[in-house]
Amino acid sequence: MIRFSLRCEQDHEFEGWFRNNDDFDTQVEKHFVSCPLCNSYKVEKALMAPSVATSRRQEKIAIAMSKMASELREMAKKVRENSDYVGSDFAEEARKIHFGEAEQRGIYGEATPDEVESLVDDGVDVMPLPVFPDDHN
Incomplete structure (x- = not known):
């Protein structure tokens, strides 16, 4: 699973978990991903710092x-x-x-x-x- 930092067209930021990058792209294209604050389907990945798992x-x-x-x-x-x-x-x-x-x-x-x-x-x-x-x- 991959965690992405996401942002909608209203600049609300939230996170989502996906199997891979293609899974994210497919779900966004089919409107399965929406902003939890405004329900916008216009969602994109936001920049995020890499994290090292201990x-x-x-x-x-x-x-x-x-x-x-x-x-x-x-x-x-x-x-x-x-x-x-x-x-x-x-x-x-x-x-x-x-x-x-x-x-x-x-x-x-x-x-x-x-x-x-x-x-x-x-x-x-x-x-x-x-x-x-x-x-x-």
Whole structure:
């Protein structure tokens, strides 16, 4: 994972973690990255000082990553408990809800990258739910 210092068009600075530089570019292009302060999708990398990892720093990073994974796991669990599972009909149902053709409610399910991109283009707010290896056990 690579941490990038990011900046939006309003000069808000924040950080993001990505698998690699191409992953960052793809996510920005598909509007999966937005400023947490103003929701702008016009995001670019900001200059940042390189950091050298020490064993103590690596331990702190590992603890922080573990805590973040636990929090993401809990968030996904709450979404699943309080939303309707719509399976592969996710894109269609999300669009119906967005345009007032179906009752307003939380949903989750599966969507292809093209379907997600189309939803974002239509102004539908979507967010991927993390799936962890032990979710399938």
